[in-house]
Amino acid sequence: MNGTIRLARAELRKLFTTRALPVSFAIAIVLAVGSVIVDAMVAGKNGAAPLGSDASVYQMLKFGAIPCVVLLILGILSAGGEFRHRTIVPFLLATPHRARVFAVKVAVIAVLGALFGALVFGLGEITIVATLAAHGIHHLPPGVGRLYLGTVISSACFGMIGVALGVLIRNTIGAIVAAIAWTLFVEQVILAAVVPHIEKWLPTAAAIGLTNAPGPDPSRALSPVTAGLVLTGYAIALLVAASRTTMRRDVA
Amino acid sequence: MSSAISFQNLTKRYGSVLAVDDLSFDVEPGQVTGFLGPNGSGKTTTLRILLGLAVPAAGTATIGGLAYHQLPDPVRQVGAALDSNTFHPGRSAAQHLRIIATATGLPRRRVDEVLGLVGLADVAGRRVGGFSLGMRQRLSLAGALLGDPGVLVFDEPLNGLDPDGIRWLRGLLRELAAQGRTVFVSSHLLSEVAQTVDDVVVLSRGRLRAHTTLSALVARTSVVRVRTPEASRLLDVLASAGYQVRLVDGSTVEARSATADAVGMAAAAAGVTVLELSRQDEDLETLFFDLVNTSQQNSQNQEIAA
Numbered sequence: 330m331n332g333t334i335r336l337a338r339a340e341l342r343k344l345f346t347t348r349a350l351p352v353s354f355a356i357a358i359v360l361a362v363g364s365v366i367v368d369a370m371v372a373g374k375n376g377a378a379p380l381g382s383d384a385s386v387y388q389m390l391k392f393g394a395i396p397c398v399v400l401l402i403l404g405i406l407s408a409g410g411e412f413r414h415r416t417i418v419p420f421l422l423a424t425p426h427r428a429r430v431f432a433v434k435v436a437v438i439a440v441l442g443a444l445f446g447a448l449v450f451g452l453g454e455i456t457i458v459a460t461l462a463a464h465g466i467h468h469l470p471p472g473v474g475r476l477y478l479g480t481v482i483s484s485a486c487f488g489m490i491g492v493a494l495g496v497l498i499r500n501t502i503g504a505i506v507a508a509i510a511w512t513l514f515v516e517q518v519i520l521a522a523v524v525p526h527i528e529k530w531l532p533t534a535a536a537i538g539l540t541n542a543p544g545p546d547p548s549r550a551l552s553p554v555t556a557g558l559v560l561t562g563y564a565i566a567l568l569v570a571a572s573r574t575t576m577r578r579d580v581a
Numbered sequence: 582m583s584s585a586i587s588f589q590n591l592t593k594r595y596g597s598v599l600a601v602d603d604l605s606f607d608v609e610p611g612q613v614t615g616f617l618g619p620n621g622s623g624k625t626t627t628l629r630i631l632l633g634l635a636v637p638a639a640g641t642a643t644i645g646g647l648a649y650h651q652l653p654d655p656v657r658q659v660g661a662a663l664d665s666n667t668f669h670p671g672r673s674a675a676q677h678l679r680i681i682a683t684a685t686g687l688p689r690r691r692v693d694e695v696l697g698l699v700g701l702a703d704v705a706g707r708r709v710g711g712f713s714l715g716m717r718q719r720l721s722l723a724g725a726l727l728g729d730p731g732v733l734v735f736d737e738p739l740n741g742l743d744p745d746g747i748r749w750l751r752g753l754l755r756e757l758a759a760q761g762r763t764v765f766v767s768s769h770l771l772s773e774v775a776q777t778v779d780d781v782v783v784l785s786r787g788r789l790r791a792h793t794t795l796s797a798l799v800a801r802t803s804v805v806r807v808r809t810p811e812a813s814r815l816l817d818v819l820a821s822a823g824y825q826v827r828l829v830d831g832s833t834v835e836a837r838s839a840t841a842d843a844v845g846m847a848a849a850a851a852g853v854t855v856l857e858l859s860r861q862d863e864d865l866e867t868l869f870f871d872l873v874n875t876s877q878q879n880s881q882n883q884e885i886a887a
Contacts, residue, residue: 331686332686335683335684335685335686336684338683338684339681339683339684342676342679342680342683343669343680346669346671346672346676346680347669347671347672414667414668414669415664415666415667416667416668416669416677418634418663418664418667419667419677419681419721419724420680420681420684421633421634422632422633422656422659422661422663423655423681423684423685423727423728424655424656424684424685425632425633425649425650425652425655426650577636579634579635579636580634580635
């Protein structure tokens with residue numbers, strides 16, 4: 330147990346001794362809070378729902394994807410960066426139990442993802458509450474707690490998916506480009522148009538089902554519980570593949 | 582401190598390429614063992630298998646009788662510096678070592694100690710991205726020494742070091758061996774490690790070419806040339822006396838690992854006329870290249886025959 334705790338502390342030390350983590354977290358917070366402010370500014374204009382309505386608050390809460398994407402990239406950098414900079418070599422020389430090293434890295438990123446998802450959502454929610462209060466509005470719609478939990482789960486899952494991709498695709502930049510292209514373009518544009526009936530079962534759509542309030546056509550999205558199970562399933566499947574690769578592959 | 586390294590019938594393939602071919606030898610504690618061979622001879626692959634970074638196709642590589650992943654406390658048992666390019670450029674030297682120290686439960690003061698030992702104390706807080714090759718090499722060595730291990734494995738540790746650094750490292754290797762540690766150092770140049778090593782293991786095309794002491798290898802550089810009208814008879818006489826001999830031309834015989842006195846006495850005892858007798862010692866590097874090239878030539882001949 331002591332060994333596992335030491336490994337976890339070492340993983341945290343790795344994360345906090347490079348610029349990737351503070352820079353990406355800062356960007357995510359600025360984007361999340363900024364999107365809330367922009368949504369608040371345009372509320373009630375050009376056909377947008379009026380400020381304080383349930384629809385307006387849900388629109389302002391649509392920043393849940395931001396911590397997910399950040400954790401996806403951070404997970405890739407955390408695992409892929411070890412191979413890119415070959416820091417995996419001295420680390421495995423000191424702690425050659427690959428399965429434990431991999432499991433601890435996944436756990437640390439998942440916990441960090443959950444905490445960061447909670448932090449970003451909390452900051453966004455505080456901004457919404459403050460904005461509404463400034464306009465004399467003092468209530469939030471009932472689904473906010475579910476979206477909070479969904480953002481926490483999605484961020485943790487996307488962090489784990491990032492670690493898996495970082496191991497499976499050794500080219501870190503390639504892995505980041507592929508992951509972003511998949512989440513923003515392949516899944517939401519191409520597959521949504523070509524195979525709309527299965528699109529909701531894909532990972533990004535599942536995350537949207539967790540982090541966003543249901544749209545006007547509920548049949549196009551999974552229920553939150555199903556979406557959570559589907560996203561967790563993708564994370565586990567990719568982690569199993571990455572774990573097998575980690576155990577078998579020679580470290581160059 | 583009684584740890585020793587052992588390779589038994591070690592074999593490694595990369596596709597159709599046989600990188601390590603049925604390699605067997607031991608490395609003893611209390612001395613510096615040079616692991617020599619040209620680039621691509623399989624040295625690094627052998628070391629990676631020893632350190633659990635690559636899996637052999639057959640055979641074993643053990644430290645104190647155990648595979649690397651079976652060692653109960655690897656960082657305190659084995660220190661290895663395989664490459665000077667295994668650092669995140671954004672981390673400082675101290676941060677890099679602290680990560681390893683944290684993961685293995687080593688005290689923080691040990692990081693400061695090894696950075697001082699390798700001469701990097703003044704740049705401990707600087708990002709590794711700005712380090713020279715020599716500084717990175719020193720940081721690799723610091724990582725190897727972090728757990729104060731009994732077995733040390735260095736892959737081409739002199740690469741990138743300036744003359745002062747080379748002299749310092751040679752002294753360090755000798756000191757570590759004198760403390761009873763097992764020191765296993767690879768190099769592609771015998772001359773680079775000749776001042777440091779006690780034992781020499783020569784590898785070529787993945788196969789063991791020689792495993793001997795440096796003094797025995799030095800003895801093999803002694804070459805005596807004899808000009809005689811009875812060259813073929815002298816060749817037989819010296820060969821039967823146990824010398825490694827060859828006919829240079831129709832009237833000259835060359836005996837390796839021999840003294841002029843011994844060759845002269847053997848010729849006189851056999852009644853062979855000697856016109857001229859002289860010592861023409863080779864340098865170590867020439868002998869090393871002979872060992873390696875003979876192996877490569879034999880391999881090529883075998884491939885042609887096959």
